[in-house]
Amino acid sequence: MTTSSQVRKVEVKPNYENVAWKWMRYSGIALIPLAWTHVLIKDIVVGVHAIDLEYVIVQWSSIGWQVFDILLLAFAFAHGMNGLRQVSFDFIHGAGARKAVSWGLFVMWLVISAMGAIAIIAAAQNHLANL
């Protein structure tokens, strides 16, 4: 009788799905410090009643927090959108339909990521210039 404790190793040629599989695991682990720190500070310690435009501008005047938020944006949103792609494949089986959904999600990811990244990089500078 074979037991499930015997692990069979198989060499897999890297392809998109293989990279995406690894991405979900590594980005997921990176998101434990990134997302949890973000939630701990913003939702629990500071709280939504203490957050306003000034708070965000001050935060983004710091290069350290800009880098933190860019990393959080990059890891969290790409993790989430690829997760949605995987869930959608449970319901969509045709190769053509899967391709269309993947491209749609990719464009959505690109546009929203760009919006977030531009705001993180430019908001503080823009605000200072307008003072």
Next chain:
Amino acid sequence: MTSLVDSFRTTMRGYLTYRGREGHLAFLLHRLTGLGTLLFLIIHIVDTSFVYFAPHLYAETIELYRSTPFMIGEIFLVFSVIYHGVNGVRIAVVDMWLPHKWTLTAQKNWTRWAVLITIVLWLPAAFIMFRSMLVHNFGFGG
């Protein structure tokens, strides 16, 4: 179109009627918390980008987040982020470093631990957020 509806029904029936106990529930909760967090994340990235693109609108969206329904939603959001993280670490660690732990008995235990750790981390966070809601939205003394 019929095939799309059939496919949806078949997949949903599988999701709901598969009787895999801990593993099944962990899977469903992982999906729900992931999709819920993503839905919020999309809205959150866009509204936060208003700080640059439409600063005058940012105050209005923050006002929405301060409302009671959103603060209750926030408590569930934090649950989702904690559970998805703890359960995700379980999956990642076993997949990548401890594949011999992919056994039914081991993962039943790991899943129970994941839920327990989630609740232990979530309760104090939920308490603080609920208290903040009572103080700010219902005038309880801070």
